Amino acid sequence: MSQADLIARIAAYWDEHIHDLSITTYPVGTPGFFRQLNEYRYDKLKYLPRLVDFNGYKGKNLLEVGCGVGIDLVRFARGGANVTGIDLSKTAIDLACKNFEQSEQNADLRVMNGESMKFADNTFDLVYAHGVLQYTADAQKMIVEIHRVLKPGGEAIMMVYNKQSWLNLMRKVTKVPLEHEDAPVLRKFSIRELIQLLQLFQDYRIVPERFPVKTRLHFGWKAFLFNNVFIGAFNLMPVSWIRRFGWHLLTFAVK
Ligand SMILES: C[S@@+](CC[C@H](N)C(=O)[O-])C[C@H]1O[C@@H](n2cnc3c(N)ncnc32)[C@H](O)[C@@H]1O
Numbered sequence: 158m159s160q161a162d163l164i165a166r167i168a169a170y171w172d173e174h175i176h177d178l179s180i181t182t183y184p185v186g187t188p189g190f191f192r193q194l195n196e197y198r199y200d201k202l203k204y205l206p207r208l209v210d211f212n213g214y215k216g217k218n219l220l221e222v223g224c225g226v227g228i229d230l231v232r233f234a235r236g237g238a239n240v241t242g243i244d245l246s247k248t249a250i251d252l253a254c255k256n257f258e259q260s261e262q263n264a265d266l267r268v269m270n271g272e273s274m275k276f277a278d279n280t281f282d283l284v285y286a287h288g289v290l291q292y293t294a295d296a297q298k299m300i301v302e303i304h305r306v307l308k309p310g311g312e313a314i315m316m317v318y319n320k321q322s323w324l325n326l327m328r329k330v331t332k333v334p335l336e337h338e339d340a341p342v343l344r345k346f347s348i349r350e351l352i353q354l355l356q357l358f359q360d361y362r363i364v365p366e367r368f369p370v371k372t373r374l375h376f377g378w379k380a381f382l383f384n385n386v387f388i389g390a391f392n393l394m395p396v397s398w399i400r401r402f403g404w405h406l407l408t409f410a411v412k
Contacts, residue, residue, distance in 0.1 A: 171340075214236060274305075296346075300315075312409065
């Protein structure tokens with residue numbers, strides 16, 4: 158399959174599978190829908206507001222690649238950043254427009270491929286891509302683009318999945334599929350592989366995060382054991398043992 162065909166398949170998949178859609182009980186695109194997605198996100202990803210300074214980019218030019226419906230991007234906008242969001246999926250961008258409208262925030266939102274962006278070199282102070290490199294056709298190509306559109310000294314914040322993590326191990330043992338495992342591309346990275354991708358940057362820091370929290374996506378005995386036994390046992394282990402097995406590798410890189 159050509160790269161263009163793969164990108165078209167990825168776009169079609171994400172048009173049909175908006176991230177975290179299954180946890181919402183409100184009609185798609187309503188205020189309740191966005192409120193629920195927002196609450197769910199920062200409950201599941203408690204590390205995000207702790208490690209990402211959503212209010213720290215006032216007056217800065219910020220690009221989110223693969224912004225989905227724009228939950229994080231609205232936060233950056235509320236913090237005063239001049240925000241641009243792109244996504245391959247038209248459904249995601251249409252919903253992001255509604256999200257911004259209802260939040261009374263402004264953004265430049267466009268359907269665009271993060272592997273070949275229509276922005277000039279050295280445009281942005283921050284490029285943010287949370288959960289995107291692992292789903293694109295060519296992660297290296299996207300990193301080169303992210304680096305290109307960043308200003309010298311600009312920062313990239315990216316999150317990819319950790320191959321050597323508790324969740325990947327659970328997946329193998331329990332055979333319970335990961336979210337979006339049916340996506341055309343789902344790549345996991347070892348820390349070493351991620352470091353190879355980051356060689357363009359002058360500096361980087363990788364923080365493993367996302368440790369087990371109660372699942373709201375699965376039911377039955379496996380979910381019961383996970384919620385009531387596994388999480389408790391995991392949390393008894395010293396942080397220094399488990400740290401590097403976090404499912405999310407949050408990366409801060411400087412151009
Ligand atoms: C798991 S969702 C993450 C959405 C959002 N960043 C979040 O954290 O909720 C992955 C998103 O990446 C987008 N995506 C994948 N490949 C892309 C590409 N090459 N260019 C732009 N967006 C892409 C998908 O359309 C989808 O909206």
